[in-house]
Amino acid sequence: MEVVSQLKRGISRQFSTGSLKKIGSFSFKRQTSFDPRLTNASRFLFGRQSSLDPNRRSPAVPENLDSTMQLLFMACRGDGKGMAELLREGIDVNSIDLDGRTALHIAACEGHVEVVKLLLDCKANIEARDRWGSTAAADAKFYGNVEVYNLLKARGAKRPKTRKTPMAVSNPKDVPDYEVNPTELQFRRGEDIYKNTHQVAKWNGTKVVVKILDKDSYSDPDFINAFKNELSMLLKVRHPNVIQFFGAVTQNTPMMIISEYHPKGNLGSYLQKKGRLQLHQVLRFSIDIARGMNYLHECKPDPIIHCNLKPKHILLDAGDKLKVAGFGLIKLSKISPGKAKLAHPISHMNKLSLYMAPEVYKNEIFDRKVDSFSFGLILYEMLDGSPPFHPSPPEEVVKKICLEGIRPPLKFKSKICPSDLRELIKECWSTNPMIRPTFAEIIVRLNKMHSDYSKQGRWKGTFKLPWYAISMLLSIANATTF
Structure with missing residues (x-):
């Protein structure tokens, strides 16, 4: 009976059936919206969309919501009590959908001041960027939610200066295959990524080198053309003695080129x-x-x-x-x-x-x-x-x-x-x-x-054994003679 009652509560709160996991006794656990096992792996749209979304799409509510999607849906409705309950149960306040949008993005778009306060009090990432590079503050200002914008600004939010990259596409379907979600790149703590330099980061658990286009270069056609030219060259080549290209960030700021890491330098x-x-x-x-x-x-x-x-x-x-x-x-x-x-x-x-x-x-x-x-x-x-x-x-x-x-x-x-x-x-x-x-x-x-x-034996002396290795070999040889 206890299991049945838990199932009823889970269904009433619109958890997807894939979110049920048995750990000791039956309990509900958050399931990420990026899980490839999900059958409904489509973008869920809640109310107003990102201010940088090239396509304005009508809101839609999925039939089945996992815990992440439920958090975002409650943010859209302004359901502070429901969100507080989910967050108490351990739902990640910075959970994102397939567009990289957090509950803070959505609440800022809809102008829900109390929900925004709740999320900030729960340590929501105020500078989180969606797949178009937009922050919650940028979305709040775009939709004219002055109170939310002022609140975010008072808490230290910065509105991105560059709204679109020079390589941004108008249709999400035209995003290149090599595009990397910048949220997947893990830089060292406290490192300013807005530099025209090479930095080491982790991507999918692997060390990579990230070349970052300086934010002041976006208005310079020469810099942008050089970036495009280098990218087009890297896409063509693949050889053991040529640097390996992994991907690039062209739809978000800062723009980046990601390649293999060489621990011994140049x-x-x-x-x-x-x-x-x-x-x-x-x-x-x-x-x-x-x-x-x-x-x-x-x-x-x-x-x-x-x-x-x-x-x-x-x-x-x-x-x-x-x-x-x-x-x-x-x-x-x-x-x-x-x-x-x-x-x-x-x-x-x-x-x-x-x-x-x-x-x-x-x-x-x-x-x-x-x-x-x-x-x-x-x-x-x-x-x-x-x-x-x-x-x-x-x-x-x-x-x-x-x-x-x-x-x-x-x-x-x-x-x-x-x-x-x-x-x-x-x-x-x-x-x-x-x-x-x-x-x-x-x-x-x-x-x-x-x-x-x-x-001709010109390598003679190249592979000399150290004295201690020679003495060890001699001792072994002497021991075997008896």
């Missing part, structure tokens, strides 16, 4: 710590870079010219595999198949990039061989342990390389830089693009070097 910082690399590591790293660049250059119908290849844009994963990143940051104008030019004057990019090909610096027409030039300088840095002409000022180095045609001396011993590797570097940074090899040719030559030197 090649530039790695070289600063390690200094000069051994030959076997130089060849292995070079092959990784060449494979990633060759994939970009072989993309159809047009090659992806990096145009800004440098150690900072080469990332190391946990297994010391290198991955090319940073492509698509510079907007190019297509001149002909395989030929391009900077879309903007050189003042719009970093003039002090030490790895820039002379054609790029002089704003001339160029092809994918500009990346081979940068690759030659990166090869030199891995062998030397420091950038070309270090520690000369960057502006002097750029003039030497791009205008005067001077190259850093290859004063390496043959053990550090064999003649065939020395010849490859010279060809890569040649002033004549026709002499520079393609990355397909570079891969063949590097693989041959790696094979030849390993056969």
Whole structure:
């Protein structure tokens, strides 16, 4: 009889049957509206919609409500007593529907002052954003609920300055497949995400890198076009030696690009710590870079010219595999198949990039061989342990390389830089693009070097055992002789 009475109470309060879970004795437990097992996985609309919702939809009440939906429905009706009872039973005050809307959003839209006070007293997130980036304060102001708006403002609410992103779609059905709900990203506590920077976050339990577009950039067409261009490039590529794209936030502010996390940072910082690399590591790293660049250059119908290849844009994963990143940051104008030019004057990019090909610096027409030039300088840095002409000022180095045609001396011993590797570097940074090899040719030559030197025993001494390991092996060998 006790079970029957509990069932009756549950049905009268419009709990969905899927919300019944047996834990010891029969009890009702909240079921999230995101549960994929729900058969009625459609958006439930309560009264007025988000002020940023591109489509005004008529309110609808579902036949079956789980506890989250019931909380939102009571917020729409202004049923403070019913909400207080649900909250006492442990319902999360910040529960959201499929549009990311909380009870506070809905109460603010409807102008229920007492309900808003109740929710705030129960620690409702006053800055929670729905899938369009709207907050409760923004919705209250949009619908003219002055008292609610003033209450929220007095409690510290801030109305978003940007109501729509430049990439917002008018129809929710047109939201891109790669779109990520920003509420799923977990940043470090107290971190200001409104920065044009890269930050580490957790997404679905996995560490990712999030590139965030600064909020002041939304009115600048150049920044927005650069963001779109980088996003379009990342959507095209998938290769073990190219950075992996996970998703993006384009319908909410701030706009973000989400990619894989590399715990060891970039090649530039790695070289600063390690200094000069051994030959076997130089060849292995070079092959990784060449494979990633060759994939970009072989993309159809047009090659992806990096145009800004440098150690900072080469990332190391946990297994010391290198991955090319940073492509698509510079907007190019297509001149002909395989030929391009900077879309903007050189003042719009970093003039002090030490790895820039002379054609790029002089704003001339160029092809994918500009990346081979940068690759030659990166090869030199891995062998030397420091950038070309270090520690000369960057502006002097750029003039030497791009205008005067001077190259850093290859004063390496043959053990550090064999003649065939020395010849490859010279060809890569040649002033004549026709002499520079393609990355397909570079891969063949590097693989041959790696094979030849390993056969010749050039790796001798690379894998030396520490003294304590040797002594342990000797003791084991002596013990087995008796």
